[in-house]
Amino acid sequence: MQSETDTTGPMDETRKRTLISLLNALIPASADGKMPGAGEVGLGDAEPAWLDGVLDFFGREAESQFGHEFHDLPPVEQAKLVEQFKRREFRLFNQLVTEMVQCYYVNGAVRMGLGMEARAPFPDGYYVPEGDLALLEPVFERGQIYRE
Amino acid sequence: MADTDSVDILIIGAGASGAAVAWSLSESQNLSILCLEQGERMEAAQYPSTRTNWEIERLNEYHFSPNVRKRPADYPVNDAGSPIAISNFNAVGGGTILYSGHFPRFHPSDFRVKTLDGVADDWPIDYYQLEPHFALNDKMMGVSGLEGDPAYPPIENLLPPVPLGRLGEVIGQGYNALGWHWWPAYSAIITRNYKGREKCVNLGPCNTGCAQGAKSSVDVTYWPEALKNGVVLKTRCRVREITVDAKGRANGAIYYDENGTERRQAARLVIVACNGVGTPRLLLNSRSPQFPEGLANRSGLVGKNLMLHPLGYVEGVFDENLESHLGPQGCCLSSQEFYETDSTRGFVRGYTMQVLRGPWPVETATSGVGRREIPLGPGHHEAFEARFGHIAGMAIIVEDLPEEHNCVTLDPELKDSNGIPAPRIAYTLSENSKKMLAHGLERGKEVMAAAGARKSSAFGPVRHTGWHLMGTARMGCDPETSVVNAFGQSHDVSNLFVVDSSVFVTSGGVNPVSTMQAVALHIADNIKKNLASLLN
Numbered sequence: 144m145q146s147e148t149d150t151t152g153p154m155d156e157t158r159k160r161t162l163i164s165l166l167n168a169l170i171p172a173s174a175d176g177k178m179p180g181a182g183e184v185g186l187g188d189a190e191p192a193w194l195d196g197v198l199d200f201f202g203r204e205a206e207s208q209f210g211h212e213f214h215d216l217p218p219v220e221q222a223k224l225v226e227q228f229k230r231r232e233f234r235l236f237n238q239l240v241t242e243m244v245q246c247y248y249v250n251g252a253v254r255m256g257l258g259m260e261a262r263a264p265f266p267d268g269y270y271v272p273e274g275d276l277a278l279l280e281p282v283f284e285r286g287q288i289y290r291e
Numbered sequence: 292m293a294d295t296d297s298v299d300i301l302i303i304g305a306g307a308s309g310a311a312v313a314w315s316l317s318e319s320q321n322l323s324i325l326c327l328e329q330g331e332r333m334e335a336a337q338y339p340s341t342r343t344n345w346e347i348e349r350l351n352e353y354h355f356s357p358n359v360r361k362r363p364a365d366y367p368v369n370d371a372g373s374p375i376a377i378s379n380f381n382a383v384g385g386g387t388i389l390y391s392g393h394f395p396r397f398h399p400s401d402f403r404v405k406t407l408d409g410v411a412d413d414w415p416i417d418y419y420q421l422e423p424h425f426a427l428n429d430k431m432m433g434v435s436g437l438e439g440d441p442a443y444p445p446i447e448n449l450l451p452p453v454p455l456g457r458l459g460e461v462i463g464q465g466y467n468a469l470g471w472h473w474w475p476a477y478s479a480i481i482t483r484n485y486k487g488r489e490k491c492v493n494l495g496p497c498n499t500g501c502a503q504g505a506k507s508s509v510d511v512t513y514w515p516e517a518l519k520n521g522v523v524l525k526t527r528c529r530v531r532e533i534t535v536d537a538k539g540r541a542n543g544a545i546y547y548d549e550n551g552t553e554r555r556q557a558a559r560l561v562i563v564a565c566n567g568v569g570t571p572r573l574l575l576n577s578r579s580p581q582f583p584e585g586l587a588n589r590s591g592l593v594g595k596n597l598m599l600h601p602l603g604y605v606e607g608v609f610d611e612n613l614e615s616h617l618g619p620q621g622c623c624l625s626s627q628e629f630y631e632t633d634s635t636r637g638f639v640r641g642y643t644m645q646v647l648r649g650p651w652p653v654e655t656a657t658s659g660v661g662r663r664e665i666p667l668g669p670g671h672h673e674a675f676e677a678r679f680g681h682i683a684g685m686a687i688i689v690e691d692l693p694e695e696h697n698c699v700t701l702d703p704e705l706k707d708s709n710g711i712p713a714p715r716i717a718y719t720l721s722e723n724s725k726k727m728l729a730h731g732l733e734r735g736k737e738v739m740a741a742a743g744a745r746k747s748s749a750f751g752p753v754r755h756t757g758w759h760l761m762g763t764a765r766m767g768c769d770p771e772t773s774v775v776n777a778f779g780q781s782h783d784v785s786n787l788f789v790v791d792s793s794v795f796v797t798s799g800g801v802n803p804v805s806t807m808q809a810v811a812l813h814i815a816d817n818i819k820k821n822l823a824s825l826l827n
Contacts, residue, residue, distance in 0.1 A: 169668060170672075178672050245347050248656050249347065249652075261343070263345065264494040264502075266503070268493045269617045271456045272456055274463075275460055276452075282472055283439055285441060288442050288631065289441075289444070290631050
């Protein structure tokens with residue numbers, strides 16, 4: 144039995160286009176160009192076996208319901224298929240979204256689009272203001288609140 | 292089975308309390324001290340904060356739960372019978388490798404719960420007996436905070452507090468609007484260069500190990516000193532059982548070394564420091580004709596009275612960009628407003644409100660999408676940007692009262708990789724805890740509203756929060772109702788000591804590590820004073 148971490152063979156061009164379009168439908172590029180679509184970021188190099196089930200659905204349903212490949216459909220029809228997939232294959236949908244979000248939000252271009260630096264926290268760390276400790280004055284003035 | 296040379300003192304477990312005891316005993320005595328630790332030495336350069344995908348690594352190899360991590364040093368825990376999953380970490384440093392460093396002490400009243408509030412039991416020691424040990428422990432570890440907190444007797448010699456950030460200011464103003472207590476967090480995080488370690492630079496994910504070495508985990512605090520003093524530390528050595536002689540005195544342990552070879556280590560005195568789940572597991576697995584129900588268990592209380600800290604989570608979302616994700620994740624400020632008992636609330640004892648830094652991008656998106664706060668498709672980016680950096684978190688840490696039915700036993704089927712029975716957890720929240728948790732969640736939302744949050748949410752108990760493991764080898768004067776005496780010494784086995792939070796009589800409503808280490812130093816002092824009789 145295949146495990147979730149098993150990988151399949153290389154994806155053909157049609158399935159690649161389907162995947163890119165699907166991811167872009169879920170997290171589209173921002174209108175101001177700062178944030179890429181999730182299709183541009185992808186899911187990393189590995190092609191886990193569970194992705195077959197996702198692409199099979201969209202390949203099959205796009206053709207049977209609309210007579211076109213998924214990536215050729217207008218946004219409204221793509222969104223309809225996404226909703227159908229979510230309802231029918233909730234576990235697979237969640238797996239896809241989780242994987243997509245993780246890949247997307249560690250991506251360097253995405254981090255820079257958010258105004259962050261595309262680097263690990265160590266060694267530079269980050270600046271955090273000390274804060275105004277004078278705000279504690281009323282707490283201090285109130286006096287002892289512990290019991291002996 | 293291979294034998295190794297006998298030592299004076301065998302310490303089992305190289306975590307927070309094992310390290311403190313190892314150092315203390317090595318300071319002034321010419322003793323042969325050996326510590327056996329089933330985990331390994333961690334390498335700071337490998338911690339997730341050295342990589343851009345640290346948020347994802349925290350979900351796998353650095354997850355709180357051993358059942359998710361499954362590192363070689365982990366053993367499985369059957370916690371299906373508990374709404375709170377057990378968290379631990381086996382390594383040199385133990386749980387301090389993954390803790391967030393939030394380091395408040397118990398309060399004086401925590402030691403007198405029976406006298407003051409008519410529930411549970413009093414400890415056989417009190418805050419003021421432990422005060423010099425708290426102070427010494429703070430010095431050894433490096434603790435930051437702010438003097439003058441009206442929620443405590445005076446605490447001195449603290450390093451400056453970790454930065455509040457705009458998050459802390461906004462929440463502090465919320466507390467001020469309500470007239471409630473709040474104070475900068477006591478943090479086992481150095482904010483100035485200290486004893487050869489470099490100060491905190493706000494990496495953020497303290498709870499995946501500190502690559503900077505600024506978080507005061509015991510591998511970078513006590514252990515270097517203990518090793519310099521001659522303590523021998525053997526890693527990847529998993530103890531299966533403690534053995535006793537014909538007179539019922541502990542005489543060593545049987546363990547599996549790094550090659551899986553079974554070995555016997557002889558010792559004149561044995562100290563157990565395996566946490567509130569690991570310690571009873573080891574004792575219960577150490578059966579002999581003298582102790583058919585487990586070592587040191589004539590009271591029948593080993594494993595019983597397990598106390599966790601049921602934890603609730605409150606979240607506020609603010610219009611202002613607080614850059615809330617920046618700073619030490621678990622340390623900002625906390626409130627003890629509802630810590631002391633007020634019977635008008637409908638429950639006894641109390642809780643801490645611990646403000647947490649906000650989530651980073653992956654967690655913001657994952658939880659936001661999961662809760663439908665961030666849509667997929669159009670509107671995703673706008674909704675994300677309205678949350679990332681805008682979220683304040685708050686943990687409600689609820690005091691747990693001891694109840695015998697909450698316990699650790701040996702699982703009849705589940706075993707670790709060496710064939711040692713896994714611990715099995717039976718635990719339910721009491722009505723008192725449920726009421727306290729509900730109260731805390733509502734007060735937390737009040738704070739968020741007073742601070743200006745545009746929306747807030749709250750839920751609990753949160754499952755993966757079983758970090759604080761207490762009570763399963765409780766301390767007391769009466770051998771019928773306790774496992775160890777006021778000095779951590781087994782009532783049944785005079786040369787056997789327990790030094791971790793298994794000995795806790797009550798749980799308080801704060802993180803236990805500071806108090807646990809103070810108790811460990813107190814126990815070590817007593818051992819040193821009575822060495823001649825204990826070793827002979």
